Amino acid sequence: MPKYFEWTVGCQMNKADSDELANVLEARGYERTLSVEAADLIFLNSCSVRQNAENRIIGKLGEMVNVKRKRPDARLILTGCMVGDDTIKALPKRFPFVDLFLKPADVEGFQDFLDEGDALEVATKPRSMGVSSYVNVIRGCDKFCTYCIVPYRRGPEVSRPLRDIVAEADELVRQGSKEIVLLGQTVDSYGKDLPGGRPDLADVFEAIHHLDGLRRIRFMTSYPADLTPRIIQAVADLPKVCEHVHVPCQAGDDDTLRAMHRTYTSGYYRDLIARIRDTVPSVAISTDVIVGFPGETDGQFRNTYRLLEDLRLDTVHVACYSMRPGTEAAKTLADDVPLDVKKSRLKEIEALQARVLSERNEALVGRDMEVLVEDDASKVNRTGAPQWRGRTRQNTLMYFPAGDRNLRGEEVKVRVERVSPWALQGELVA
Numbered sequence: 001m002p003k004y005f006e007w008t009v010g011c012q013m014n015k016a017d018s019d020e021l022a023n024v025l026e027a028r029g030y031e032r033t034l035s036v037e038a039a040d041l042i043f044l045n046s047c048s049v050r051q052n053a054e055n056r057i058i059g060k061l062g063e064m065v066n067v068k069r070k071r072p073d074a075r076l077i078l079t080g081c082m083v084g085d086d087t088i089k090a091l092p093k094r095f096p097f098v099d100l101f102l103k104p105a106d107v108e109g110f111q112d113f114l115d116e117g118d119a120l121e122v123a124t125k126p127r128s129m130g131v132s133s134y135v136n137v138i139r140g141c142d143k144f145c146t147y148c149i150v151p152y153r154r155g156p157e158v159s160r161p162l163r164d165i166v167a168e169a170d171e172l173v174r175q176g177s178k179e180i181v182l183l184g185q186t187v188d189s190y191g192k193d194l195p196g197g198r199p200d201l202a203d204v205f206e207a208i209h210h211l212d213g214l215r216r217i218r219f220m221t222s223y224p225a226d227l228t229p230r231i232i233q234a235v236a237d238l239p240k241v242c243e244h245v246h247v248p249c250q251a252g253d254d255d256t257l258r259a260m261h262r263t264y265t266s267g268y269y270r271d272l273i274a275r276i277r278d279t280v281p282s283v284a285i286s287t288d289v290i291v292g293f294p295g296e297t298d299g300q301f302r303n304t305y306r307l308l309e310d311l312r313l314d315t316v317h318v319a320c321y322s323m324r325p326g327t328e329a330a331k332t333l334a335d336d337v338p339l340d341v342k343k344s345r346l347k348e349i350e351a352l353q354a355r356v357l358s359e360r361n362e363a364l365v366g367r368d369m370e371v372l373v374e375d376d377a378s379k380v381n382r383t384g385a386p387q388w389r390g391r392t393r394q395n396t397l398m399y400f401p402a403g404d405r406n407l408r409g410e411e412v413k414v415r416v417e418r419v420s421p422w423a424l425q426g427e428l429v430a
Contacts, residue, residue: 186221
């Protein structure tokens with residue numbers, strides 16, 4: 001039986017793409033191996049959002065030189081965001097030992113490559129990733145934010161047919177998944193490229209909501225200008241859609257937002273958060289923020305800090321700006337904020353968010369939370385007993401003693417006993 005080795009870095013979109021390629025291989029009789037030296041086929045799924053992510057894959061490719069020297073018959077494939085229209089010609093010269101450079105989500109190209117020497121193709125089915133599984137609903141991005149390479153590598157937005165999404169979600173639930181996470185670079189753009197702009201993301205919620213065995217629906221990542229009242233209302237109306245919205249602001253200063261080519265203002269973002277909270281009172285909201293964008297003054301950073309201080313969001317993913325070759329910012333803007341200033345601003349945001357989360361989570365002590373149990377955690381509680389790990393509907397991590405029952409995949413009530421800024425500890429409610 002031929003074997004394959006998979007190595008994936010990057011976002012949930014990459015993980016879902018890798019799962020789709022693995023499905024194709026397993027349908028053809030391949031077996032996964034954790035030993036790259038034992039693999040007949042190796043695929044590396046790359047991320048190029050930041051230079052350090054690309055450096056990781058370059059380092060991994062360096063390791064493959066020795067692997068290919070020992071196993072010249074092993075086929076090596078590079079896919080993901082390193083492979084785009086702007087790099088596809090240069091990559092073979094840089095990495096001549098790679099057998100195929102595959103653009104993100106190009107399953108047809110992958111099939112064609114395999115057809116050259118593999119057994120006959122058989123029908124593939126999506127493979128469950130466990131309690132929670134990803135389903136891509138829209139590929140590509142049309143936003144062209146000045147700091148981002150993704151539109152150049154993943155191409156324009158293309159929505160998948162609704163029937164295909166439903167069929168994939170149905171199969172994953174049949175295999176045991178309890179939660180479906182709908183994915184897109186801008187997930188709420190789903191349907192805009194379809195005739196009449198429908199179905200939209202709210203229609204996707206409704207189409208999979210009836211699936212027997214499905215307990216939860218999540219979605220990410222939202223773009224502020226595309227998160228419509230109809231989608232927000234669907235989160236409120238449909239019981240299986242979790243009360244969690246990931247909607248990046250990136251900055252809280254209007255001049256910075258314009259330089260980033262974000263198509264909204266800080267005022268619009270504030271109003272959007274208020275609308276979401278009014279419609280879904282129990283909602284948790286997470287965001288992404290970049291500090292040290294080219295030209296960012298201390299005053300502009302303070303505007304971002306005040307936005308986060310005022311909104312008190314549930315999660316803030318903050319990163320220092322790093323120049324990404326190939327983006328508009330790299331071509332036209334000087335990376336002029338010193339690294340020590342970037343790091344200082346990042347630490348300020350992290351400290352603010354730690355205070356906010358400590359206060360928000362402290363208010364949960366004594367409350368019963370609905371938790372979807374994901375796995376038996378490796379951590380232990382104060383008594384040394386094993387623990388289960390799961391997530392609340394608001395996507396907060398919860399740990400609680402395991403007991404004798406196998407609770408994986410079950411929804412249970414857990415009473416919050418202790419909190420930290422990043423997780424909750426509790427006891428199972430009988």
